[in-house]
Amino acid sequence: MANRSLENEELTAYRTIFLSDAHLGCHYAQAESLLRFLNRVEPEELYIVGDFIDGWRLKRRWFWQTVYVQILQRLLHLAANGTQIYYAPGNHDEFLRDFLCHFGQITIADQFLHQTADGRRFVILHGDQFDDVERTAKWLSVIGAFAYDQLVLVNGIVNQFRRWFQLSDCRFSSNVKVWAKQAVQFISDFEQRVVCHAKELECDGVICGHIHVPRITSLNGITYCNTGDWVEHCTALVELESGELMLLDLSGQIPALSCRESRDHVEVLEEPQVQPVTQHAFADGLMLTDS
Ligand SMILES: [Mn+2]
Numbered sequence: 213m214a215n216r217s218l219e220n221e222e223l224t225a226y227r228t229i230f231l232s233d234a235h236l237g238c239h240y241a242q243a244e245s246l247l248r249f250l251n252r253v254e255p256e257e258l259y260i261v262g263d264f265i266d267g268w269r270l271k272r273r274w275f276w277q278t279v280y281v282q283i284l285q286r287l288l289h290l291a292a293n294g295t296q297i298y299y300a301p302g303n304h305d306e307f308l309r310d311f312l313c314h315f316g317q318i319t320i321a322d323q324f325l326h327q328t329a330d331g332r333r334f335v336i337l338h339g340d341q342f343d344d345v346e347r348t349a350k351w352l353s354v355i356g357a358f359a360y361d362q363l364v365l366v367n368g369i370v371n372q373f374r375r376w377f378q379l380s381d382c383r384f385s386s387n388v389k390v391w392a393k394q395a396v397q398f399i400s401d402f403e404q405r406v407v408c409h410a411k412e413l414e415c416d417g418v419i420c421g422h423i424h425v426p427r428i429t430s431l432n433g434i435t436y437c438n439t440g441d442w443v444e445h446c447t448a449l450v451e452l453e454s455g456e457l458m459l460l461d462l463s464g465q466i467p468a469l470s471c472r473e474s475r476d477h478v479e480v481l482e483e484p485q486v487q488p489v490t491q492h493a494f495a496d497g498l499m500l501t502d503s
Contacts, residue, residue, distance in 0.1 A: 226253060227329055228451035232261035232338065232421025233441035235304065236280045237270040240364045242463070243279040245446045249462050250286045255450075258287075258295050259324065261421040261439050262302025262338025269304075291317035298324050302338035302422060303346055325415070330455030332416040332435070335409065339422035339438075342405035345398075364443065399423055407434045419449060428459055 235241045269275065291297050299320045301308035312320050323337035340346045371381045402423055410418035417435030426440025426447040437457060440447030446463035 225453065226255045226450040227453050227455075228257045228259065228326065229253060229255045230259040230261055230336065230419050230437070230439050230449040230451075231442070231447075232302070232439040233263040233424055233443065234283075235263055235266040235269070235441070235443050236283065237266040237275055238361070238443065239275065240361065240368070240443050241266070242442045242446050243277065243283060245462055246442045247279055247283050247286065249446070249448065250283065250290070254290065254293065255295055257326075258290060258297050259326065259336050259419070260297065260299040261336060261419065262300055262340070263304040263421060263441075264299070264302075265305045265308075267305050267307050298326075298336070300324060300337050303340035303343075325413070326419070328451055328455040328457070329453060332455065333414075334417045334419050334435070334437075335413050335415045336419045337406075337409075339402065339406055339420035342409065343402055343422060399425055403431060403436055403438075407431045407436055410434050426459055426461075428457060 231246075234243065234246055236243060287297060295317065297318045299308065299318065300323055301320065308320055309322065312322065314320075322341075323335055326334045326336055328334065367382075374381060406418045406420050410416075411432070411434055415434070417437060419437045419439065421439045421441065423438065424441040424444055425438055426445055426449075427436065427438045428449070429436050435457075437449050437459075439449045440459070446461065448460050448462065450458050450460055452458065
């Protein structure tokens with residue numbers, strides 16, 4: 213299947229949009245692409261699934277661009293026009309975990325429950341809570357984040373050379389992660405843990421971010437969705453009016469366009485189950501949303 217970019221295509225009306233790991237404040241954040249995407253959508257609900265702002269980076273060296281302000285302005289504009297915005301902070305923007313609140317159209321909570329139009333219940337959270345390295349050896353995670361940044365930098369330089377020779381870009385930093393056997397084991401453990409969490413909450417699925425590996429699949433009968441990121445990929449998970457979930461690739465760099473068009477990367481979701489409508493309520497740090 214040929215790669216297609218959504219850059220210049222008309223985007224359909226989405227009921228809900230889920231995105232994560234924009235890492236604003238990091239030099240490699242693809243903030244312009246994110247702004248272009250946000251300018252073209254007006255969902256009923258927008259979930260920001262953590263690591264939207266890179267507090268670790270900003271603490272080391274303040275790096276703030278006009279485009280970040282434009283992104284925040286666009287989010288406020290969406291909220292003013294009726295979009296409900298739900299923000300589940302991640303490890304890089306964990307400072308927001310001290311500000312769990314609900315004001316107007318914007319809610320910040322550790323995790324949310326979302327019900328799709330076809331009645332399935334999903335737990336929404338960043339996912340670092342289920343990353344063993346993050347929980348037990350944070351220093352290792354900080355070194356890992358630094359090494360990752362360097363890898364993205366080298367990858368950018370290599371791609372610059374490749375473009376001179378009219379070769380397509382390669383995604384070296386993702387590949388290094390995927391080639392390493394331990395990394396594969398890490399991703400699989402992570403996915404199993406978040407899926408267990410969804411099962412414990414009697415949800416049909418989980419939507420998370422954190423590991424920068426965009427994916428929709430079914431694991432042990434639970435739908436696992438990872439929104440990807442806006443550093444290496446430009447991906448967002450969207451819910452259509454029917455309740456169907458799709459992974460969008462806004463860069464055209466990976467062949468994951470939609471459920472129907474690339475089964476290799478994104479699987480079609482199974483038959484929906486009808487669930488009772490949940491109410492807005494806080495319960496043990498879990499925010500329930502009523503749609
Ligand atoms: Mn993270």
